[in-house]
Amino acid sequence: MQFQTPLIRATLIRRYKRFLADVILPDGREVTAHCGNPGAMTGLKDGGMRVWIERNDDPKRKLRYSWKLCELPNNHWACVDTNMPNALVAEALALGGIPELAVYANIRSEVKYGKNSRIDFLLTGDGLPNCYVEVKAVTLQRTRDLAEFPDSVTERGAKHLGELIEMVKQSHRAVMLYVVHRTDCIRFKIAADVDANYARLFDQARVAGVEMLAYTTEMNETGVTLTTRLPVDPEKQI
Numbered sequence: 001m002q003f004q005t006p007l008i009r010a011t012l013i014r015r016y017k018r019f020l021a022d023v024i025l026p027d028g029r030e031v032t033a034h035c036g037n038p039g040a041m042t043g044l045k046d047g048g049m050r051v052w053i054e055r056n057d058d059p060k061r062k063l064r065y066s067w068k069l070c071e072l073p074n075n076h077w078a079c080v081d082t083n084m085p086n087a088l089v090a091e092a093l094a095l096g097g098i099p100e101l102a103v104y105a106n107i108r109s110e111v112k113y114g115k116n117s118r119i120d121f122l123l124t125g126d127g128l129p130n131c132y133v134e135v136k137a138v139t140l141q142r143t144r145d146l147a148e149f150p151d152s153v154t155e156r157g158a159k160h161l162g163e164l165i166e167m168v169k170q171s172h173r174a175v176m177l178y179v180v181h182r183t184d185c186i187r188f189k190i191a192a193d194v195d196a197n198y199a200r201l202f203d204q205a206r207v208a209g210v211e212m213l214a215y216t217t218e219m220n221e222t223g224v225t226l227t228t229r230l231p232v233d234p235e236k237q238i
Contacts, residue, residue, distance in 0.1 A: 002223040007052040033065035078182035085179035114163035131173040147185035188214035189233035199237035
């Protein structure tokens with residue numbers, strides 16, 4: 001998936017109020033960019049980091065810039081835009097790029113289900129059980145090569161696990177798909193110390209039959225692509 005316009009290299013000053021970030025442009029100007037990530041962003045919001053932002057001249061937008069990427073050590077990258085994983089998964093599903101789900105011919109997004117919820121993707125096909133796919137963006141890394149989710153307590157995420165369990169009980173297929181939004185990880189697990197309730201529900205969901213998938217990404221200043229499947233820690237999370 002390519003960015004709509006060329007990204008601009010900048011230097012992060014600070015991220016604040018969850019959705020705002022002040023940065024310095026190459027010409028020395030200081031601007032405020034939208035930060036599309038309400039999470040803790042551990043390790044990705046330190047002042048002085050080199051970041052990449054996208055300009056948008058839509059007059060309806062309050063802010064002209066959006067923060068997309070962080071440069072990490074050893075030529076690695078992280079994407080901080082939590083809206084992008086859904087677009088990446090949509091693109092991959094359309095191209096058959098997720099082998100575990102490639103058998104489905106019909107793809108719908110944001111379909112109502114459960115208790116006042118919307119599933120990210122509902123996949124259907126002749127002679128196949130309906131497949132409910134929930135997508136989560138993963139940016140936390142505290143141990144070398146290991147991606148973790150969540151980076152803060154997530155009641156919404158816990159609700160989604162419960163909804164997927166109910167879909168399995170109704171003889172549907174349910175998939176939790178974690179998109180690792182950084183290029184320096186080759187493993188994935190749940191951060192039980194960050195949110196013990198989510199970890200408990202993750203274990204319950206896996207036992208109930210919810211399929212747990214994790215995929216990594218490749219990225220640079222031109223775009224982001226969903227790439228290969230990562231192993232999900234087989235042990236209980238708590």
